[in-house]
Amino acid sequence: MAGKRRIVVSDIGEVSVVRFIDRKIVDSANIEEMGEELFSVVEKDKRRFVLLNFDGVEFLSSAALNKLILLDRKAKAAGGKLKLCGLRPEIMEVFTITRLDRVFQIKKTEADGIEAFGL
Amino acid sequence: MAGKRRIVVSDIGEVSVVRFIDRKIVDSANIEEMGEELFSVVEKDKRRFVLLNFDGVEFLSSAALNKLILLDRKAKAAGGKLKLCGLRPEIMEVFTITRLDRVFQIKKTEADGIEAFGL
Amino acid sequence: MSEPQWNWVLEESIPSSLDAGHRTIDQLLNALTQWGWDGRDFFHVQMAIEEAMVNAIKHGNKESPDKSVAVSFRIGGNSVWMQLTDQGDGFNPNALPDPTDEEHLDQPHGRGVMLIRELMTTVAYNERGNQVTMHKVRSSDD
Amino acid sequence: MSEPQWNWVLEESIPSSLDAGHRTIDQLLNALTQWGWDGRDFFHVQMAIEEAMVNAIKHGNKESPDKSVAVSFRIGGNSVWMQLTDQGDGFNPNALPDPTDEEHLDQPHGRGVMLIRELMTTVAYNERGNQVTMHKVRSSDD
Ligand SMILES: Nc1ncnc2c1ncn2[C@@H]1O[C@H](COP(=O)(O)OP(=O)(O)O)[C@@H](O)[C@H]1O
Ligand SMILES: Nc1ncnc2c1ncn2[C@@H]1O[C@H](COP(=O)(O)OP(=O)(O)O)[C@@H](O)[C@H]1O
Numbered sequence: 001m002a003g004k005r006r007i008v009v010s011d012i013g014e015v016s017v018v019r020f021i022d023r024k025i026v027d028s029a030n031i032e033e034m035g036e037e038l039f040s041v042v043e044k045d046k047r048r049f050v051l052l053n054f055d056g057v058e059f060l061s062s063a064a065l066n067k068l069i070l071l072d073r074k075a076k077a078a079g080g081k082l083k084l085c086g087l088r089p090e091i092m093e094v095f096t097i098t099r100l101d102r103v104f105q106i107k108k109t110e111a112d113g114i115e116a117f118g119l
Numbered sequence: 120m121a122g123k124r125r126i127v128v129s130d131i132g133e134v135s136v137v138r139f140i141d142r143k144i145v146d147s148a149n150i151e152e153m154g155e156e157l158f159s160v161v162e163k164d165k166r167r168f169v170l171l172n173f174d175g176v177e178f179l180s181s182a183a184l185n186k187l188i189l190l191d192r193k194a195k196a197a198g199g200k201l202k203l204c205g206l207r208p209e210i211m212e213v214f215t216i217t218r219l220d221r222v223f224q225i226k227k228t229e230a231d232g233i234e235a236f237g238l
Numbered sequence: 239m240s241e242p243q244w245n246w247v248l249e250e251s252i253p254s255s256l257d258a259g260h261r262t263i264d265q266l267l268n269a270l271t272q273w274g275w276d277g278r279d280f281f282h283v284q285m286a287i288e289e290a291m292v293n294a295i296k297h298g299n300k301e302s303p304d305k306s307v308a309v310s311f312r313i314g315g316n317s318v319w320m321q322l323t324d325q326g327d328g329f330n331p332n333a334l335p336d337p338t339d340e341e342h343l344d345q346p347h348g349r350g351v352m353l354i355r356e357l358m359t360t361v362a363y364n365e366r367g368n369q370v371t372m373h374k375v376r377s378s379d380d
Numbered sequence: 381m382s383e384p385q386w387n388w389v390l391e392e393s394i395p396s397s398l399d400a401g402h403r404t405i406d407q408l409l410n411a412l413t414q415w416g417w418d419g420r421d422f423f424h425v426q427m428a429i430e431e432a433m434v435n436a437i438k439h440g441n442k443e444s445p446d447k448s449v450a451v452s453f454r455i456g457g458n459s460v461w462m463q464l465t466d467q468g469d470g471f472n473p474n475a476l477p478d479p480t481d482e483e484h485l486d487q488p489h490g491r492g493v494m495l496i497r498e499l500m501t502t503v504a505y506n507e508r509g510n511q512v513t514m515h516k517v518r519s520s521d522d
Contacts, residue, residue, distance in 0.1 A: 026260065026288055026292075027256055027288070027292045027296075028256050028257070028260065029256075059281065059284055059285070059288075061285065061288045061289060061292070062289055062349040062350045062353060063292065065349060066346040066347055066349075067346075069344055069345070069346040070346050072344075073344070089278075090277075090278055090281040090282075093278070094285065094353065097352075097353065097356045097357075098337060098338065098349050098352070098353065099338040099343060100343075102343065103343055103344055145402065145430055145434075146398055146430070146434045146438075147398050147399070147402065178423065178426055178427070178430075180427065180430045180431060180434070181431055181491040181492045181495060182434065184491060185488040185489055185491075186488075188486055188487070188488040189488050191486075192486070208420075209419075209420055209423040209424075212420075213427065213495065216494075216495065216498045216499075217479060217480065217491050217494070217495065218480040218485060219485075221485065222485055222486055243393075244391070245392065245393050246390075246391070246392045246393075247389065247390065247391035247392070248388075248389065248390050248391075249386065249388070249389035249390075250387065250388045250389070250411075251385075251387050251388075261414065265407065265410075268407075269392075272403065
C-alpha cells in the first residue's frame with residue numbers, strides 16, 4: 001500500500017491486535033487508507049480473530065464508524081470475529097448513542113478483549 | 120543565562136559573528152533574553168567587532184530595532200563597532216523607512232560585513 | 239442572537255474540500271481550547287461540527303469546486319454557536335430513517351444528523367435544508 | 381464597511397498579554413497564507429498588526445489583567461481590514477515626534493505608529509486614540 005500506514009497489526013497468539021496511528025479518525029483521504037488497510041487484515045491476510053485497540057484514539061467520526069461496520073461484515077463473511085477495546089469514555093458514548101454497542105463486542109482492556117475470543 | 124539561547128556567536132578572526140535562533144523576533148519574553156545576550160557580547164565578553172547576521176530571520180518588529188539601537192550604543196561606549204548583514208528585502212525596507220539604514224552600517228553578505236571592519 | 243457578546247467569532251467562506259473544512263474546524267477547536275473547553279463538551283462540539291461539515295461538503299456541495307460553504311462560529315462565556323450554509327439543494331432532516339432501528343443498525347451510513355441532534359443543546363435547519371445552526375451550552379460539571 | 385463580502389472574519393476579545401496577542405496574530409497570519417498572501421504584502425500586514433497589538437497591550441491596557449483588547453480582522457478578495465480597541469486612555473497619534481528626525485534617529489523607541497502608517501494603505505484612530513483601524517489593499521505585482 002502506498003503512503004503512510006494508518007494501522008499497526010501485532011499478533012498475540014491467534015489474535016491480531018490492531019492499533020491506530022492517527023489520534024483523530026475523521027473523513028479524509030486517510031480514512032480511506034485506514035479502511036483499505038483494515039479490510040486487508042481480514043480479506044488478504046485472512047486473520048480470523050481481530051481485536052481493534054483504540055488506545056490513543058481521541059476522536060472518531062461517523063465515517064470511521066461506517067468503516068468499522070464494513071469491516072465487521074467482511075470479518076463475518078470470512079468466518080472471522082471482530083472485537084473492540086480501549087475506547088475512551090467520550091467515544092464509548094458515541095457507540096451507546098448510536099446503539100452500535102449492540103453491533104460490536106466492546107471490551108475495556110486489550111487483555112479482556114483477547115480473553116473474550118475464548119481461544 | 121537561564122533558558123534557551125536566542126543567539127549564537129562564532130569568531131571569525133577578530134570579528135564576532137552573531138546569528139539568531141528565532142525566525143521571528145517580536146516583542147515577548149524572548150526578545151528580552153535576546154537583548155541581554157546581545158549586550159553581554161559587547162559588555163561582558165568585550166568583543167569589539169560585532170557583525171549581526173540576520174540570515175534566516177524572517178520578521179523583526181520595532182521592539183527588535185530598539186534592542187539593536189541599545190546594542191549599538193553599548194558597542195560604541197566600549198570602543199567597539201557593530202555592523203549588520205544578511206537582511207532580507209522586506210526587513211531592509213523597514214530600515215529604510217525608519218532611516219535606521221543611516222544609523223547602522225548594513226552589508227549584503229557576511230563576507231562583505233567582515234571585510235567592512237577593515238582589519 | 240440573544241447572547242450579547244461573544245469572545246471569539248469566526249466567519250469564513252471555504253471551498254468544498256474536506257481539507258479546507260478540517261482547517262476551519264481546527265481554528266474552532268484551537269479557540270475552544272483557548273477558552274477552556276475540554277472533556278466531553280469539547281468532544282461533543284468536535285463531533286457535531288465534523289459531521290455537519292462533512293455533510294455540507296459531500297452531500298450539500300458534492301465537493302464541487304464551484305461551490306463554497308459559509309461558516310460562522312461564535313464562542314461565548316458558556317456556549318458555542320455554529321452555523322454552516324452550503325450551496326446544495328438541501329434535504330429534509332425529519333424524513334431520515336432512524337439509524338438505531340434494528341433494521342438500520344448495521345448500515346454503514348446515516349448516523350451523522352442523528353449524532354449532531356444528540357450531542358448539541360439545540361439544532362435547527364432552515365426550510366431548504368442547506369443550512370444547519372447548532373448551539374451547545376457548556377455543562378456545569380465539566 | 382463598503383466591501384460587500386469578506387472571506388474570513390475573526391472577532392475576539394483577548395486578555396492584555398503579549399502571548400494572547402501573538403496567538404491571535406497567528407490566526408490572522410495563517411488565514412492570510414490560506415488566502416494566498418505572501419511576500420511584501422504579507423510582511424507589511426504582519427508588521428502593522430504586531431506594532432498595533434503591542435501598543436494596545438502595553439501602552440493602552442498596560443498589561444492589566446482587568447483589561448482586554450477587542451480584535452476584529454477581515455480578509456477580503458484583495459484587502460485585509462484590522463481593528464484593535466484597547467481599554468486605555470488613548471493618545472494623540474498626530475502629536476508624536478517624527479522618529480526619522482536627526483535628533484530622534486538613535487532613540488530606542490517611537491517607531492511603531494510611524495511604521496503602521498507607512499506600511500498600511502489607510503490607518504485611522506478614533507477620537508480618544510484607543511482604537512486603531514488599518515486597511516491594506518494588496519499590491520497587484522505581488
Ligand atoms: N447538507 C446536506 N445537504 C443535502 N443532504 C444532506 C445534507 N446533510 C445530510 N444530508 C442527507 O442526509 C443523509 C443522512 O446524513 P447523515 O446522517 O450525516 O449520514 P451519512 O452522511 O452517513 O449518509 C445523507 O445521506 C444525505 O442524503
Ligand atoms: N494604544 C495606545 N494607547 C496609548 N498610547 C499609545 C498607544 N499606542 C501608542 N501610544 C503612544 O504612542 C507612543 C509611540 O508609540 P510607538 O510609535 O509604537 O513607539 P513605542 O511603542 O516604541 O514608544 C507610545 O510611546 C505611547 O505613548
